[in-house]
Amino acid sequence: MLVIKFGGSSVASSQNIKKVKVVLSQKKQPFFLVVSAFSGTTDLLQNAAKQALGGTDSYLNTLDALKNRHFLIAKELILLENQADTLIYIQKQFNQLTALCEGVFALGELTDKTLARIMSFGELFSSFIIGHYLCQEALNVEWINSLDYIKAEGNYLEGELNRTETASLIKDLDKTRNYIAPGFIASNSKGEIVLLGRGGSDYSAAIFAGNLNVNGLEIWSDVDGMLDANPKLVKSARTIKELSYKEAFELSHFGAKVLYAPTIRPVMNKGIPIQLKNTFSPEKKGTYIGNKLKQEPQNSVKGISSIAGLSLITVAGIGLAGIKGMAKKVFATLERASVNVVLITQCCSEQNICIGVVDKDKNQAVTALNEAFDSEIRKLLVDKIIAKSNYSVIALVGDNMKMKVGLSGQLFGALGQNGINIIAIAQGASERNISVVIDTKDEKKATNVLHECFFNTVSKKVHLFVAGLGNVGKQFFKIIAEQKATLLAENNLDLRLVGIANSKRMVLDELGIDWDQGGVALAQGTEVGHFSDFVEGMKKMNLRNSIFIDNTASEEVSASYLEILKESISVITCNKIACSSSYEHYKGLKDTAKKFNCFFNYETTVGAALPVIKTIQDLRLSGDKINRIQAVLSGSLNFIFNHYNSSKNTFVEIVKQAKEEGYTEPNPLIDLSGIDVMRKILILAREAGYSLEMDEVVANAFIPENCLHAQNATALFEAIEQSESHFKQLYEDASSTDSKLKVIATFEKGKAWVGLEKVQSSSPFFHLEGKDNIVSIQSRRYPTEPLVIKGAGAGAELTAAGVFADLMLIINKSIN
Numbered sequence: 151m152l153v154i155k156f157g158g159s160s161v162a163s164s165q166n167i168k169k170v171k172v173v174l175s176q177k178k179q180p181f182f183l184v185v186s187a188f189s190g191t192t193d194l195l196q197n198a199a200k201q202a203l204g205g206t207d208s209y210l211n212t213l214d215a216l217k218n219r220h221f222l223i224a225k226e227l228i229l230l231e232n233q234a235d236t237l238i239y240i241q242k243q244f245n246q247l248t249a250l251c252e253g254v255f256a257l258g259e260l261t262d263k264t265l266a267r268i269m270s271f272g273e274l275f276s277s278f279i280i281g282h283y284l285c286q287e288a289l290n291v292e293w294i295n296s297l298d299y300i301k302a303e304g305n306y307l308e309g310e311l312n313r314t315e316t317a318s319l320i321k322d323l324d325k326t327r328n329y330i331a332p333g334f335i336a337s338n339s340k341g342e343i344v345l346l347g348r349g350g351s352d353y354s355a356a357i358f359a360g361n362l363n364v365n366g367l368e369i370w371s372d373v374d375g376m377l378d379a380n381p382k383l384v385k386s387a388r389t390i391k392e393l394s395y396k397e398a399f400e401l402s403h404f405g406a407k408v409l410y411a412p413t414i415r416p417v418m419n420k421g422i423p424i425q426l427k428n429t430f431s432p433e434k435k436g437t438y439i440g441n442k443l444k445q446e447p448q449n450s451v452k453g454i455s456s457i458a459g460l461s462l463i464t465v466a467g468i469g470l471a472g473i474k475g476m477a478k479k480v481f482a483t484l485e486r487a488s489v490n491v492v493l494i495t496q497c498c499s500e501q502n503i504c505i506g507v508v509d510k511d512k513n514q515a516v517t518a519l520n521e522a523f524d525s526e527i528r529k530l531l532v533d534k535i536i537a538k539s540n541y542s543v544i545a546l547v548g549d550n551m552k553m554k555v556g557l558s559g560q561l562f563g564a565l566g567q568n569g570i571n572i573i574a575i576a577q578g579a580s581e582r583n584i585s586v587v588i589d590t591k592d593e594k595k596a597t598n599v600l601h602e603c604f605f606n607t608v609s610k611k612v613h614l615f616v617a618g619l620g621n622v623g624k625q626f627f628k629i630i631a632e633q634k635a636t637l638l639a640e641n642n643l644d645l646r647l648v649g650i651a652n653s654k655r656m657v658l659d660e661l662g663i664d665w666d667q668g669g670v671a672l673a674q675g676t677e678v679g680h681f682s683d684f685v686e687g688m689k690k691m692n693l694r695n696s697i698f699i700d701n702t703a704s705e706e707v708s709a710s711y712l713e714i715l716k717e718s719i720s721v722i723t724c725n726k727i728a729c730s731s732s733y734e735h736y737k738g739l740k741d742t743a744k745k746f747n748c749f750f751n752y753e754t755t756v757g758a759a760l761p762v763i764k765t766i767q768d769l770r771l772s773g774d775k776i777n778r779i780q781a782v783l784s785g786s787l788n789f790i791f792n793h794y795n796s797s798k799n800t801f802v803e804i805v806k807q808a809k810e811e812g813y814t815e816p817n818p819l820i821d822l823s824g825i826d827v828m829r830k831i832l833i834l835a836r837e838a839g840y841s842l843e844m845d846e847v848v849a850n851a852f853i854p855e856n857c858l859h860a861q862n863a864t865a866l867f868e869a870i871e872q873s874e875s876h877f878k879q880l881y882e883d884a885s886s887t888d889s890k891l892k893v894i895a896t897f898e899k900g901k902a903w904v905g906l907e908k909v910q911s912s913s914p915f916f917h918l919e920g921k922d923n924i925v926s927i928q929s930r931r932y933p934t935e936p937l938v939i940k941g942a943g944a945g946a947e948l949t950a951a952g953v954f955a956d957l958m959l960i961i962n963k964s965i966n
């Protein structure tokens with residue numbers, strides 16, 4: 151014999167009940183069928199009772215709607231000539247139900263005993279209707295009333311099973327016949343109705359299964375089995391194929407609603423396997439729970455469960471340390487107050503015991519504890535006891551977690567990397583469950599982080615927020631659009647664009663924006679008042695593995711890094727403003743990134759994609775000391791002076807060309823004035839370990855005053871045009887001595903300076919072609935022959951590639 155239980159959604163309509171019949175008719179052995187109420191019925195019955203208690207007659211409408219639904223389903227399933235018995239039964243039961251609600255209405259009183267009676271009708275209706283239908287379909291089932299077989303005592307809404315009496319009542323049932331019985335309901339020794347708790351139909355089925363010692367228990371619902379995480383939180387949650395009883399218990403206890411936790415014990419004791427199946431996809435295997443696990447689990451962690459609505463109560467104080475019986479007093483007090491303890495932690499100093507309870511119990515628990523410890527509180531041995539709410543518990547579950555070294559480290563590391571604070575930790579000696587308490591606002595993020603961390607078949611999502619869709623920004627989008635599929639296939643990485651902003655608009659979309667359509671999405675985005683709107687949106691989304699990328703030249707955007715890093719969101723930038731702002735701010739950004747377990751990468755601020763900053767950092771890390779840096783750091787200025795020939799073209803033509811080719815800053819005055827190079831040498835000096843400020847960098851401007859004061863690019867071009875003779879003079883002075891003009895930045899002995907110099911063919915800078923940069927570093931290890939980095943140092947595509955490299959560096963360090 152099999153015991154088979156169908157949940158509320160499986161019997162929600164006549165069509166669904168027909169599917170149930172198909173499943174049953176394929177069974178090759180007798181079955182004992184347990185059904186839930188048609189979905190939503192128990193809630194409506196409870197509502198009707200509460201409406202009646204509230205003194206409004208709206209309960210009558212609720213009951214009417216329920217009656218009509220039950221009549222309708224019965225009429226759709228049962229042939230006209232067979233309907234009478236069923237309809238009469240339903241009508242009689244509804245008469246009783248209505249009378250009960252009228253009593254509640256008249257008395258203004260609703261006891262648990264009455265509520266249990268009212269809520270018991272759903273399963274009685276459903277089992278009776280389905281039983282008659284199955285008989286009509288020749289499945290030959292006998293309807294029995296669970297009230298006559300399952301005995302429970304105590305709380306009317308969540309009774310405690312009387313095992314002995316239940317066993318003696320069930321044992322005489324005939325295992326060669328088919329039965330149907332209502333789930334959820336039992337009766338006590340006085341014959342009153344007692345419920346088995348919400349979800350109790352699973353438990354009813356397990357009680358029948360255990361006592362009849364059947365071959366198996368099947369639990370059919372509208373999901374494919376037990377998932378490895380809550381699918382409402384984790385879209386990539388997958389069905390677990392097999393679980394031990396204990397694993398299933400841990401998972402169902404901690405929130406996996408597909409199986410009511412008490413269900414496991416009655417069948418586990420007899421070694422009866424449980425199969426979780428989907429009524430709407432019966433071909434799927436579902437989840438097997440039992441002793442005979444066929445597959446060696448690949449992952450030590452089988453599932454991640456979570457429950458919200460937890461309050462933490464801390465009993466703390468010097469009076470707790472070393473005094474025997476304090477813990478006993480805490481738990482005895484909570485037991486007397488009927489408070490269920492979800493989680494306990496105590497540190498070895500014994501100065502505090504932290505208890506997790508569900509929110510609804512917190513006031514009761516706090517009052518009881520404060521009363522019990524009144525004398526200790528008065529003597530200041532124990533602090534006044536308070537509860538803090540809005541917490542969630544997340545648990546990793548798996549039998550094979552035992553003795554797995556490093557697992558907790560992985561758990562804490564993954565959460566820490568995403569800025570998720572762990573408030574309390576609990577791990578049993580069985581090591582089957584490690585639970586952490588976190589703020590509920592982080593529950594979804596944490597569950598996803600852990601799911602990606604412990605189930606390596608799931609692709610890892612990286613959430614990207616990008617500011618700037620200009621020259622560099624567009625190239626960056628293009629690179630990702632081209633690389634996305636390869637990254638997914640080869641690196642299991644899903645780079646998801648969840649936010650874009652430019653100076654005018656922004657879009658935020660957790661589901662992801664197409665990398666090919668960034669511009670289109672942005673054009674339809676909302677207008678941005680201030681960049682802080684975008685930052686607020688990022689914070690609110692609170693997504694795991696978040697990275698912000700600044701492809702702008704904006705001061706406003708760069709001013710937001712600190713706030714972003716404090717959210718544990720890494721920052722990548724090619725914008726030089728933040729790194730060349732005050733030393734204190736620059737240092738603060740680096741320190742904040744470390745403190746909040748994230749990264750601040752800005753390799754492209756010097757030499758575009760050339761590995762200049764990384765090289766200096768590595769030299770220092772390995773103990774080298776930088777003594778001197780001499781460099782050509784402006785791609786655009788090198789391009790301009792390499793291409794300007796006063797007899798063939800004008801200076802303004804070349805500057806315009808440099809801008810068009812994407813080498814200059816959005817405002818080319820930043821290049822021509824020397825500011826861009828000053829910023830760069832300042833950044834390099836700081837990376838070399840010197841706390842220099844921008845106003846300490848000495849620069850000799852080579853453009854005339856009228857150019858220096860131009861307000862925008864157009865005005866600048868006009869001013870340059872008017873000053874052609876100045877530039878011609880510069881050119882001729884250099885070429886008359888076979889020299890070339892180079893803007894050279896130098897850092898030496900704690901000082902930095904920038905200037906236009908005439909270099910001769912003997913100089914290593916003489917042959918620097920096109921838009922190239924060169925950085926020559928002298929250090930303790932490279933005292934005479936410098937370490938030289940040379941190559942193209944400007945261009946949107948190269949810079950975007952450098953930004954992408956910074957992104958992959960972060961992903962490789964933190965996510966993979």
Ligand SMILES: NC(=O)C1=CN([C@@H]2O[C@H](COP(=O)(O)OP(=O)(O)OC[C@H]3O[C@@H](n4cnc5c(N)ncnc54)[C@H](O)[C@@H]3O)[C@@H](O)[C@H]2O)C=CC1
Pocket residue numbers: 617618619620621622623651652653654681701702703704706707724725726754755756758785812813814815816943944945946949
């Ligand atoms: N072109 C190159 O070779 C290199 C450029 N860079 C840096 O790349 C950055 C970007 O340069 P380009 O792409 O040429 O500039 P661009 O002017 O073409 O694009 C700038 C983008 O930033 C957006 N933006 C401006 N203010 C904003 C704000 N307040 N909020 C949001 N978005 C804002 C603009 O709407 C635009 O989409 C600059 O900081 C530059 O120094 C760094 C290394 C090399």
Ligand SMILES: N[C@@H](CC=O)C(=O)O
Pocket residue numbers: 754755756757758783784785786787813814815821826943944945
């Ligand atoms: N405008 C810059 C671009 C790179 O930082 C330059 O000319 O080098």
